[in-house]
Amino acid sequence: MQNIIDKAYSEAVKGLDEEILNDCDAWYNYVLKLPKTQQVVYTIILFNWQIENGGFHQYFINSYGQFSYLTIKNLKLIEAPQRADLLDSATHLVNEEYFIEDKFRHLIFNREFSKIVDFDDLLFDQLNELDDKYYDLEQEDIMNLLENYLNN
Template sequence: MNKNLLLIMTLSSILSFFSCKQKPQKSNEEIEIDKAFEEWNNRKIYKVLTSEIIDSVSDDILEQTIFDNIYEIIGNDYKNELANVEKLSKGQQSFWSTWIIEGEVNNGGFNQFYFNSSGQYWKMAESGFKVIGAEKYADLTQRANKIYEENKERLAEFDDGTLESFSESYKDNPLNKLDDEFYDLGDIESIRELRIKYIRENKKEFITKKNSS
């Protein structure tokens, strides 16, 4: 064998050995995060839900189970998403719309909710909060909807598809003052607990297939 080639192979082996030896170990927190992500990624998604399935699902994953099932029903037909959601039961509509607005506001405030396609659920979310018994959130969303209606045309001027315009839309935006109220309500009224309670007490609203028995 060529001596130079042998030397290169030897050096490569040594470097490979030390790179493996020096590879940092993951912290317990990182391991837990990886485990949680893997579990979520491999979660069971039900195309149909029966009373038995809902009863068997723990509260920890009940909301995700309902969300996944609704998504299976409406699919990724984003153009007709609102129309497809409106075909669902009142309970499913209430769950879906309150889940959407909660996620958007927690991520980027009411402005983001209305700015994105999620804004199409502005009326449904208000009534949805009432359905699940989240009266304080319903009142706050009603106020936000009123402000949105009053400023709809001005905010539409920023909707050109650019990140710069989206950032500009936050300046002097009257919706901003409601964001902290939304966040603070979490200490008084838990949307998650109310949604779970509603699902448990109104299973028929979420059943998409009758039990086999």
């Protein structure tokens, strides 16, 4: 099962280097220009790793949250609507000011969302609740859904 996913992920990250990863727009545009299957695998694998390792707060504080809007679309594409809804809820909690996507991406990338960086208690608690819901979603096996997507 992992082989097809690992291969797509390896292909996706092949061209990433420090220069790209340190430039918000270069990184985002790199991911946008990936072949669709690689983009889907890259955004969903990063998202899932971050949530499994530290939750939604970690996803946003580690700058991967800049891909949240794209990842929501990709989760829906692989037929993971409940995980997409959880990420959508988390993104709206973080972006309660409804910044346009480009501004939101830059604020996340540059760690300029004070309530994320300063561990705002209310937001942290709300994101933790979403973490718990994410961990309980056994019926939406992200690896199986990714594999099915890649095989079709």
